[in-house]
Amino acid sequence: MQEEGSNHWGRAERHGTTSGIRVGGSAGAEIPELVCFEKQQDWGGQWNYTWRTGLDEHGEPVHSSMYRNLWSNGPKEGLEFADYTFDEHFGRPISSYPPRPVLWDYIAGRLQHSDVRKYVRFETVVRLIEFNDEDKQFTVISEHLPSGDTTVEVFGHVVVASGHFSFPNTPELPGIETFPGMVSHAHDFLGAESLKDLDVLVVGSSYSAEDIGSQAYKMGAKSVTASYRSEPMGYDWPAGFEERQGIECIAGNTVTFGDGTSRHIDAIVLCTGYAHKYPFLPHELALSGPNTVYPAGLYRGVVWQQNPGLFYLGAQDQWFTFNMFDAQAWYVRDLIMGRADLPDAAERDASMASWHARFERLQGSSDEIRFQAEYVRDLIQQTDYPEFDLDEVVNIFLAWKLDKKDDIMGYRDRCYRSVITGTMAAPHHTPWIEELDDSLERYLAAARA
Amino acid sequence: MQEEGSNHWGRAERHGTTSGIRVGGSAGAEIPELVCFEKQQDWGGQWNYTWRTGLDEHGEPVHSSMYRNLWSNGPKEGLEFADYTFDEHFGRPISSYPPRPVLWDYIAGRLQHSDVRKYVRFETVVRLIEFNDEDKQFTVISEHLPSGDTTVEVFGHVVVASGHFSFPNTPELPGIETFPGMVSHAHDFLGAESLKDLDVLVVGSSYSAEDIGSQAYKMGAKSVTASYRSEPMGYDWPAGFEERQGIECIAGNTVTFGDGTSRHIDAIVLCTGYAHKYPFLPHELALSGPNTVYPAGLYRGVVWQQNPGLFYLGAQDQWFTFNMFDAQAWYVRDLIMGRADLPDAAERDASMASWHARFERLQGSSDEIRFQAEYVRDLIQQTDYPEFDLDEVVNIFLAWKLDKKDDIMGYRDRCYRSVITGTMAAPHHTPWIEELDDSLERYLAAARA
Numbered sequence: 001m002q003e004e005g006s007n008h009w010g011r012a013e014r015h016g017t018t019s020g021i022r023v024g025g026s027a028g029a030e031i032p033e034l035v036c037f038e039k040q041q042d043w044g045g046q047w048n049y050t051w052r053t054g055l056d057e058h059g060e061p062v063h064s065s066m067y068r069n070l071w072s073n074g075p076k077e078g079l080e081f082a083d084y085t086f087d088e089h090f091g092r093p094i095s096s097y098p099p100r101p102v103l104w105d106y107i108a109g110r111l112q113h114s115d116v117r118k119y120v121r122f123e124t125v126v127r128l129i130e131f132n133d134e135d136k137q138f139t140v141i142s143e144h145l146p147s148g149d150t151t152v153e154v155f156g157h158v159v160v161a162s163g164h165f166s167f168p169n170t171p172e173l174p175g176i177e178t179f180p181g182m183v184s185h186a187h188d189f190l191g192a193e194s195l196k197d198l199d200v201l202v203v204g205s206s207y208s209a210e211d212i213g214s215q216a217y218k219m220g221a222k223s224v225t226a227s228y229r230s231e232p233m234g235y236d237w238p239a240g241f242e243e244r245q246g247i248e249c250i251a252g253n254t255v256t257f258g259d260g261t262s263r264h265i266d267a268i269v270l271c272t273g274y275a276h277k278y279p280f281l282p283h284e285l286a287l288s289g290p291n292t293v294y295p296a297g298l299y300r301g302v303v304w305q306q307n308p309g310l311f312y313l314g315a316q317d318q319w320f321t322f323n324m325f326d327a328q329a330w331y332v333r334d335l336i337m338g339r340a341d342l343p344d345a346a347e348r349d350a351s352m353a354s355w356h357a358r359f360e361r362l363q364g365s366s367d368e369i370r371f372q373a374e375y376v377r378d379l380i381q382q383t384d385y386p387e388f389d390l391d392e393v394v395n396i397f398l399a400w401k402l403d404k405k406d407d408i409m410g411y412r413d414r415c416y417r418s419v420i421t422g423t424m425a426a427p428h429h430t431p432w433i434e435e436l437d438d439s440l441e442r443y444l445a446a447a448r449a
Numbered sequence: 450m451q452e453e454g455s456n457h458w459g460r461a462e463r464h465g466t467t468s469g470i471r472v473g474g475s476a477g478a479e480i481p482e483l484v485c486f487e488k489q490q491d492w493g494g495q496w497n498y499t500w501r502t503g504l505d506e507h508g509e510p511v512h513s514s515m516y517r518n519l520w521s522n523g524p525k526e527g528l529e530f531a532d533y534t535f536d537e538h539f540g541r542p543i544s545s546y547p548p549r550p551v552l553w554d555y556i557a558g559r560l561q562h563s564d565v566r567k568y569v570r571f572e573t574v575v576r577l578i579e580f581n582d583e584d585k586q587f588t589v590i591s592e593h594l595p596s597g598d599t600t601v602e603v604f605g606h607v608v609v610a611s612g613h614f615s616f617p618n619t620p621e622l623p624g625i626e627t628f629p630g631m632v633s634h635a636h637d638f639l640g641a642e643s644l645k646d647l648d649v650l651v652v653g654s655s656y657s658a659e660d661i662g663s664q665a666y667k668m669g670a671k672s673v674t675a676s677y678r679s680e681p682m683g684y685d686w687p688a689g690f691e692e693r694q695g696i697e698c699i700a701g702n703t704v705t706f707g708d709g710t711s712r713h714i715d716a717i718v719l720c721t722g723y724a725h726k727y728p729f730l731p732h733e734l735a736l737s738g739p740n741t742v743y744p745a746g747l748y749r750g751v752v753w754q755q756n757p758g759l760f761y762l763g764a765q766d767q768w769f770t771f772n773m774f775d776a777q778a779w780y781v782r783d784l785i786m787g788r789a790d791l792p793d794a795a796e797r798d799a800s801m802a803s804w805h806a807r808f809e810r811l812q813g814s815s816d817e818i819r820f821q822a823e824y825v826r827d828l829i830q831q832t833d834y835p836e837f838d839l840d841e842v843v844n845i846f847l848a849w850k851l852d853k854k855d856d857i858m859g860y861r862d863r864c865y866r867s868v869i870t871g872t873m874a875a876p877h878h879t880p881w882i883e884e885l886d887d888s889l890e891r892y893l894a895a896a897r898a
Contacts (some may be wrong), residue, residue: 049626050626051625051626051627051628051632052619053502053503053632053633053637054502054503054504054510054511054617054633054634054636054637055503055510055616055617055619055636056619057619057621058726059510059616059617059724059726059728060728061503061504061508061510062503068626068627127576127577127728128576128577128590141577143728143732147732148732148735148737149732150731150732150733167504167508168503168504168508170501170504170505170506172506176500177498177499177500177517178500178517179500180640180642180643181642181643182631182643183500183502183639184502184503185503187503187504188502188503190632191629193629193630194629194630194631194715194716266643267643275508277507277508279508279509279576279592282599283592283596283597283598283599284599286597288597
């Protein structure tokens with residue numbers, strides 16, 4: 001630990017794994033001291049929508065990339081918590097593609113159920129983390145945003161669970177600096193109503209482009225153009241929605257594409273992805289891109305190989321989400337508490353090399369889904385996370401991909417069966433394309449007469 | 450200094466004021482080692498426009514609050530550098546209210562003239578500064594953004610010159626979270642062309658509201674409404690531009706004001722000001738608001754009273770700008786180099802109390818202008834910054850205020866005389882309200898036929 005008695009700041013000394021707090025939960029085990037630093041006012045992470053863009057009420061980068069009218073773009077049966085089901089939370093079947101507030105409610109319900117609020121310091125940002133080689137402890141410097149108070153504490157382990165879909169990747173497009181229309185990154189996109197009657201360009205060919213383009217279409221954009229670099233999304237888009245390759249230049253409101261064609265554009269949404277960014281970590285501890293299902297340097301996808309007191313959750317590209325994060329968290333918990341053994345560095349290297357070789361052989365997204373299922377299976381086998389039918393989840397994901405190919409504007413009306421409870425989803429009372437009210441109240445209400 | 454030999458990071462030891470570099474400038478004086486950390490790719494600070502909003506290409510908060518079509522909103526004769534005149538830079542008279550690229554060019558010309566680029570580390574952000582009581586040194590932890598490399602260095606003095614118009618203050622307005630139109634803070638406003646034919650609401654009654662409202666009018670907004678809390682701006686606005694008191698609520702596209710009236714709004718620009726925010730400073734060293742011409746805790750407006758190794762430049766509300774920053778910088782330079790004596794804490798307290806008593810007696814903006822002139826005069830008297838006619842600058846500011854009262858859409862066509870060179874400004878070839886091209890090339894070109 002640093003000798004900081006003379007430091008300008010007061011320096012509390014906390015040893016995350018030694019000064020335990022005895023808590024009744026978790027099968028009566030002794031729980032280490034646990035502090036969760038959360039920048040936002042409330043929990044829910046990415047699902048905690050805010051109307052603010054860019055910087056939040058404290059001048060910190062806005063975390064959530066959600067827009068008001070986002071609905072799940074994958075079936076909820078692929079992400080269901082194995083120990084807290086949709087049935088348990090809602091008490092009745094709901095549809096397979098709920099809107100944002102419904103999923104936030106589900107996450108919040110699970111958190112309340114677990115009684116973990118007491119571990120969270122809200123509106124507190126981690127400014128910097130230092131690792132001390134001598135005693136293998138992490139010094140965590142944080143700031144309570146409402147007061148500005150700086151706190152310095154020492155922990156034995158650090159778990160980075162801040163995600164990697166918060167810091168926009170914004171390429172420089174030729175001429176964009178003088179584009180007179182609206183321009184923003186998907187991260188700052190709030191809703192598609194303001195795109196009504198406009199010619200809209202979405203730059204990119206991944207989920208943000210697909211969904212924001214679809215939202216613009218749904219909300220009445222005059223036209224939607226999606227530009228791709230290498231491969232088009234290739235869906236059977238409705239009239240007024242098209243894909244073009246590349247952007248040559250932007251001059252005034254005219255955008256010229258790779259094939260030499262051009263068109264008038266009123267609004268540009270950069271759906272150009274996100275960067276791994278952890279401003280609170282020194283270079284040596286910070287994961288960098290690219291965004292893949294098996295990022296280099298993380299043993300079992302969670303342990304920072306160069307410093308196994310540091311863990312990342314959800315750092316990979318994701319087909320599985322909530323339940324994968326769970327399996328990761330269970331395993332990290334067990335490593336920290338000594339319930340699971342961490343292999344030595346050479347063995348970890350060998351494991352990563354083996355998984356990486358499998359990763360290198362993947363051919364497209366269906367392979368990635370199967371790969372990630374095996375990855376989750378491996379994690380669950382290390383812990384007591386409830387087992388669930390991963391093969392059937394793979395089948396659901398593969399069917400979902402076909403649904404989208406079949407009807408990109410209608411796939412959210414399909415229903416799937418929970419692999420946890422066996423419950424068949426109930427169709428939403430209104431087709432997605434006609435549903436303009438994304439609220440929880442509307443979703444749970446009976447269909448309008 | 451911290452004992453950090455075992456730290457995970459390499460830790461270079463630099464003593465800002467001791468390991469001097471001998472440079473020929475500045476009358477042959479020995480110049481201390483000097484490192485300027487600049488987050489942006491280029492210099493110019495606030496005047497360095499970017500089309501990006503929210504977060505920049507490295508995921509850092511965008512510094513500049515400029516919009517494409519910003520023109521100086523005060524006469525350039527009030528901000529002229531005393532040692533680098535507009536005449537020297539442009540070689541001929543220009544108008545009193547140049548657009549942004551012209552002022553950036555002037556600043557850049559002065560910087561090139563001074564040959565200071567070698568002191569600047571661009572694309573390098575300061576993550577955290579620590580002060581060590583024992584040896585009175587500052588540890589500065591910075592990150593080179595393109596590489597992610599973390600550097601730790603020690604300096605004897607720190608000068609905070611990052612300004613206080615970069616972090617938006619964004620109040621929660623009732624109902625804004627479901628407003629379906631465009632909403633952004635002035636900080637992220639890029640240009641008014643996209644407001645054409647829209648009903649625009651600017652929230653606020655200070656410079657941003659005045660100017661962004663005027664830009665919206667100029668660019669063809671269907672209507673402009675400015676909402677104020679206590680006092681309207683009170684200018685003689687043109688038809689289609691009005692002020693209303695307060696915002697009761699926002700429901701859909703309908704905004705209801707304090708007087709119970711309501712109107713349809715398509716776009717909201719929050720002109721609600723900025724917060725003092727220095728995320729790289731611990732609480733004890735960070736200046737906080739409010740934004741006034743004499744902030745508490747700064748001796749002579751620049752020396753952090755509680756730790757006189759720390760300085761702030763331009764931390765006050767500003768009538769004077771570039772030349773005031775100069776006078777401040779000259780004085781801070783002389784303190785650091787021992788050319789000027791720093792009084793003891795009691796004497797500094799007495800000085801601040803005396804100035805604060807004068808500040809408390811100020812009645813309105815004309816008084817503030819005179820106060821700030823006296824403040825600048827006091828600084829110049831401590832240094833060898835070239836004297837200039839501060840009383841005449843006050844007269845120019847007072848006339849400018851009358852010009853705005855007289856013609857808020859035309860005041861930028863008026864001309865003033867430089868107090869440095871005696872040169873009378875030359876009218877711009879096109880009235881501001883008709884000039885849609887804000888480029889340097891257009892500004893310096895002859896009028897279009």
